[in-house]
Structure formats: C-alpha cells, structure tokens
Amino acid sequence: MKDVRKLKLEELNRIDLSEFKNIDKIPIVIVLDSIRSGLNVGSIFRTSDAYLIQKMCLCGITSTPPHKEILKTAIGANNSVDWEYYENSELAIEELKKQNYVIIGIEQTNNSIEIESFKVDTSSKYAIVLGNEVEGIHENLLPLIDTFIEIKQYGTKHSLNVSVCAGIIIHAFAKHFHAK
C-alpha cells in the first residue's frame, strides 16, 4: 500500500491511568481459577486493560501483583485494571452470582456452546471463568457455572494457551459492549 504510515503513540488517543480509573468499564469480570504462570496472568491484565474490563478476580494459586512474571507481560496494566484476590474461586463466583453476573466457564465439556454461537446480551453482566493451564476449571466449580463456552479447535493439541484463549473470548464479548 502506498502512502501508508504507522500511527504515532499520540495519535492512538490512549487514555492515561487517571482517565482509565474514571471511565465507564464494560460489565465483564474475569475470574482466574488457579492460573500457574504469572506470564499468562500479566498478559490477561494487558488484554483486560485494552477492552476496559471491570475487574479481575485472581483466585487460588494465581499469582498477584507485584510479581516479576506478571509485571513482564502486563507492562503496567496491573495498575490500571482493578483486581481482587480470593483464596478460592468458589468465593468469588458466589459473590458474583449474588450480584447477578451470568457465570460463563471457558471449558470443553459435554454441554459447551461454541463461542460463535453464543449470543452476548449487552443488558447482562458476565463473569468469565478461566481455569488452570493443565487441569482446566476445578471440578467443584462446574455446578456454579451457568453456561460453558468453548473455542473449536482442529489440530493436535488439547487446547490453546490460556492468555490467547482469554484474548479470543474477551474480544468476542467486549465488541458487543463497545458497539453499543
């Protein structure tokens, strides 16, 4: 393409930290159920910043800021995105249920909907639960979850990287709220 140029940082019109704290967020909470790698947690912070996610609930063995790996991949998004730590995901989910969040589990189950088929209702609030890199979502949480969503895959591996999976799911949900 001729005469094309990359935008300069100031042309991207990014908001600063104090604007971020004051801007309306979209009603999506991300629940990380014992994510082992701080690199994944940090990357999910960065994605949550980009889409104005309301809050992240860091549960169980999920590491919390400040943590060397989180800082490496969050590049500061751990300061913008609100987060809370819960000793276990059950407590987080039960509190979110009381606040009328629809609880979405990202998991390959006998009753999962493909992300393309799920209709996002922008009058609802959603909590999106992502499980451990190896074990997935803890068994004891399954009864608490309203809807399971999966990303259809065709290759040799069991699953996508959890921060990539989070990116695809957050993008798919957030675009409906930002288009409002």
Add this chain to the structure above:
Amino acid sequence: MKDVRKLKLEELNRIDLSEFKNIDKIPIVIVLDSIRSGLNVGSIFRTSDAYLIQKMCLCGITSTPPHKEILKTAIGANNSVDWEYYENSELAIEELKKQNYVIIGIEQTNNSIEIESFKVDTSSKYAIVLGNEVEGIHENLLPLIDTFIEIKQYGTKHSLNVSVCAGIIIHAFAKHFHAK
C-alpha cells in the same frame, strides 16, 4: 450447571501428528517479522496448530525451533505446523505475492480497517504479517502490504501482546474457512 462434566482427552477427537501432516490446511500463512520473544513464537505455533494454519514464515531475528522458549509455549506444535526461516520478511512476502496471497498487515496505521469490518473471502489466500513487539512491522514492508487490519483498543496501553493479537486475528479469519 448440573450433570456437566469436562471432556476427556480422547473425547476431544484431536488428530495426531501424521494425520495433521496429511489433513487439508486453511490457506493462511503467518509471517512473523522479527518477533523478539520465543515465548510469543511458541504460542503462535500452538494457535496455528489449533486452526490448521498452512505455514509460518519466521523472519529476521525471529527465533526458530529448537529454542528453549519456543518449546515451552508451543508444547510440540512446532513439530506439526510447517515453518520456514527467511533472513528478512521482504523475501517471504515477495514470494507469497508471487503465489497470489493477499498480504494483510496487522498494524495501527492511517489506513487500517477494524477486524470486525474486514470481509474474509474464502476463495482467497491470505498471508498475515505480525511485527516486532516494540517496533511493529518494519517500515520497508509497508508498501508490500495490501490491507492493514487493526484491533480496536480502549485502554492505557499501546497494544495487545503479539501472541494474543495473533490469536484474535487467526480466529477471526479461520472461522470463515472452517465454516465452509
């Protein structure tokens, strides 16, 4: 949800390595233009495996398998997905242009289309160029690119992590080919 259970590995019907080598791929090539982190390269291998991407072109300073960081995040997908190394991305793109690939640059430019607005034509072949974590796509490649696509972002950070960005873009393209 009651009576829900996670699928066992054998219920996911994943293909094995020899089936992967023989199965029809989707006509998408991923061009990595000097990606610094092997962790990002490995993660993009894993995503490319999941969506049956045709080939990855690893260019410039992009590390190539075997490499400790790639192996950590690719978890073997570097053996399934075909890849080639090019000393610079220009050579890769010029060859792909000769083979009638539409060259897509993922970059925030003065002339980028949002991913939601881009119409994927499943009778076309696409090469998707992803740039360096800090610098983006090299300036000298811009004239070779047919269409620029960006992912709209609302937060404080300049961009998404490149492997998350790759995941969102590959998913958005691949779903049309897999729905054929």
